[in-house]
Amino acid sequence: MGSVAKPDTATTSTPPSAGRGSRKFYFFYGHRKPSQNRPVVRGGLFSNRKTLPSSAASAAAAAAAVAVLPAVDFRDWDPEHDIKAAPLPPSVPAADRRLSPLARYILDSLRRHRRWCPAVLSDLRKLRRVPPDLVAEVLRSRPLLDPSLSTRFFHWAGRQKGFCHSFASYNALAYALNDASRPAAADQLPDLMLAQGKPPSEKQLEILVRMHADAGRGLRLFHIYRKMRGKFGVKPRIFLYNRILDALVRTGHLDLALSVYDDLRADGLKEEAITFTILAKGLCRAGRTGDLLQVLERMRQELCRPDVFAYTAIIKVLASEGNVDGCLTVWEEMSKDRVEADVMAYSTMVSCLSKAGRVEKGCELFHKMKRKGLVIDRAIYGSLVEGFVAEGRVGDGCRLLEMMVDDGYRGDLGIYNSLIGGLCAAGRVDKAHKLFLIVIQEGLIPSFETVTPLMSAYADTSDMSKFFYLVNQLVELELPVLDHISNFFTFFTSKGGRELKALEVFETLKTKGYFSISIYNILIERLHNIEDGKHAHALFEEIKCSKDIQPDSFTYNLIIPCFVEKGDIRYACSCYNLMMENSWTPSTEAYCSLVKGLCKIGEINAAITLVKDCLGNVTSGPMEFKYALTVLNTCRLKKPEKVIEVLDEMIDEGYPLEDIIYCAIMYGFCKYASSGEARKVFSVMKDRNLLTEANFIVYEELLNEHLKKTTAGLVISGMKFFGLESKLRWTSNLD
Structure with missing residues (x-):
């Protein structure tokens, strides 16, 4: 009737470990017509498997692949094989240990080659068939090295003869595409399912809704909802409607959520309590x-x-x-x-009223809670204390603190900070200091908000003995004293008009050894804001002469505008060069001040270079610099009217025509055309009253100077090219 065929050694070879288990032979009835993707079966109960090549070239490639690739023992990948006898090696990832052996085999091939290539196809052809459950298992084991491997493997599996994807494989592909940041491709899966004879159901809509909701893509969620409802006739259940409504409300699309709610009612579904709560939250946010x-x-x-x-x-x-x-x-x-309000409802209301300046209404609710015998937590006391302090009623806040202590609570650091700040603002510094001592006795660690008001109050009254007494207490508590002093100067100078007083306090602190570069930077910044360049320069010179501290990038960013305003452009440029040597990136303000200063002294080439450096180093450069480069590129056309169009666009956008724009016109036309085109642009701007007569004369002189420098540079370059440097030196010696 038939014969048992010997295994074909050309396609599979039996490894030495073949005796560990019995082979699984395939049972066939009769003769089957051979094809490229089917083995040749010559009848019999058991049969061998032979690959039928399509051409001589493919046969040669298959033979070469067999010669290079080692034989695969499929017993190691058999899901029914006893893997306890052969434990997995430590190189197998922990996430893959839960997978079946065949899934690990496919994943190993995909990760090893990292792209879809003939080598991957060769590994996959060694499997007789990849069922839908195995496809879903491979796709669920995310992430792959290349996101496109998921779709390629999915479509390859679908091209197997007689294969039909399951809902699990479609869902796994949707998750894989979402993890690969391809939500648009995931939204096309329902169309693919319908084209392949698998009409999408509510489950597919739920998966897409969950993915878009977690990522905050409200509009895309609404689009897929409309598509599934209108095109595929999917009507969600109430729990899915609630999820859609919640996602739309959280992403700020209340009107779309209300339209979905109308669909819910049109479907005849009964709302749940959570449905009304979601809509109520959205309406609350919208006011x-x-x-x-x-x-x-x-x-x-x-x-x-x-x-x-x-x-x-x-x-x-x-x-x-x-x-x-x-x-x-x-x-x-x-x-x-x-409805009886609980503690959480009362706490929310009291906190809201206290922050809104309605502390009296909050106190009414507070006393109502006490009459009902509800447990009043410390947050309610804290919000009421902050409300009293904000209204200037520090005494009521202190009495509320005593009431809280009588009720068995300990004051937290936030309550003490509010009261200390309020007492210092009211001039009750002695009582504020007593509260500070209570903070220390309670074992609380004072924060900046605890110490800064006291330091500011002592500095205002020039009571430096108490000031240093407070500093010594910080030292005893092993707190970062210099950080507290830096925060004090930030707070002290923020109100304005205290800059000189802050300098006096700092001079006293320096005698005690309390100084740092951050304190210098704070004072230099405040002095620059009030245009007190004299004291700012003096502080910078102290830093340079000091052996204990050195200027940092923030120091140079602050001092460069000061020197530019002073008119010392050369020294400002030297500071910029020092920043470049230390690989520090200047701030946008430093770049703008340097460019403005260089334009005023006629150093147009250096100004254009700084513009390019700024746009290359700073994340968001000034629009004036971007338009300056646009002007330079437009000058290549050698058409003044095109440059005027760029200037008109700047005016329409509301950007002023700074010096750098006119310098870019000079630079561009002198480099790509002639100075005559630049003069035409200046004349047109003067005729439009956008350029005054005085500025026209100034820019014309700058143009002549820049033209001379450009010509001299070309002459020197030509002499160097022809090797006439010696004559150039001889002429300079005669001068």
């Missing part, structure tokens, strides 16, 4: 209190009364938006529904 009340009324009629959790969530959203009137309106609605 639509009237529509919010309508939603609450609909919830009462069609479902049930909102509970305390729903009301608390609504109040939290309104409080985060600063809508105090809306919070009070919802609070009244809660009273009408006879």
